[in-house]
Amino acid sequence: MIGIGPRLKQERVRLKLSQSALGTIGGVETNAQGNYESGLRFPRADYLSRIxxxxxxxxxxVTGQKKLTLNGVNAVESDLNHVIARLHASLHDMTQQLYQMTHLLDARYSEKDAMSCPPLExxxxxxxxxxxxIVRLICVTSKLG
Structure with missing residues (x-):
């Protein structure tokens, strides 16, 4: 039976993440992520919660037991759909913030002032x-769910 480290690596590979990327998500350095995957160290609960x-x-x-299906829907697929929905909400919020920022900057500076402020353009x-x-990313990720 394989241990926690190799199973963690399997999950990282399944999600197509680098050690650095998963370490960042979990709040640890790349070398710590490598130590978890090699079995030299064991991850803490806060790291596991974040990943x-x-x-x-x-x-x-942790257990070596795969998630079962939930009402005929693969739980991993359900998790993917949940992550995609959260991503879309965050991206939508970002576009709203960008629009609001540029709108407020336009209101703050007249056309004449904008000419003297090169960073504005x-x-x-x-x-x-x-x-x-963001729009392209939402379109592409919508097809994953």
């Missing part, structure tokens, strides 16, 4: 680019 929110099947990591351009990228 569970990212879709790691912590029950499997850069902010508008970058906010628009980010918003377009």
């Amino acid at each position: 569970a929110e990212a879709g790691v099947d912590v029950a499997y990591v 850069t902010i508008r351009t970058e906010a628009e680019a980010i918003s377009l990228a």
Whole structure:
């Protein structure tokens, strides 16, 4: 029977995350993540809680038992849908904040003042680019659920 470390690595690979990425999600350095996966150290409960929110099947990591299906729906699929929904809500909120920021900046500076403030146009351009990228990301991730 394989231990916690290899099961943690399996979950990380399943989610297509690097050691660094999962370590960041869990609030630990990459070397700590590597130590967990090699079995040199064991993760704490707060780390496990954080990675569970990212879709790691912590029950499997700790016990070796895979999640069962829930009303005929794979629990991992349900977790994925939950994470996608949270991601979409966060991205939507970000676009709202970008719109509000650019709207307030436009109200703050007249057209004449905007000419003397070069970063203002850069902010508008970058906010628009980010918003377009967010829309594309939402479209792509919508097809995953």
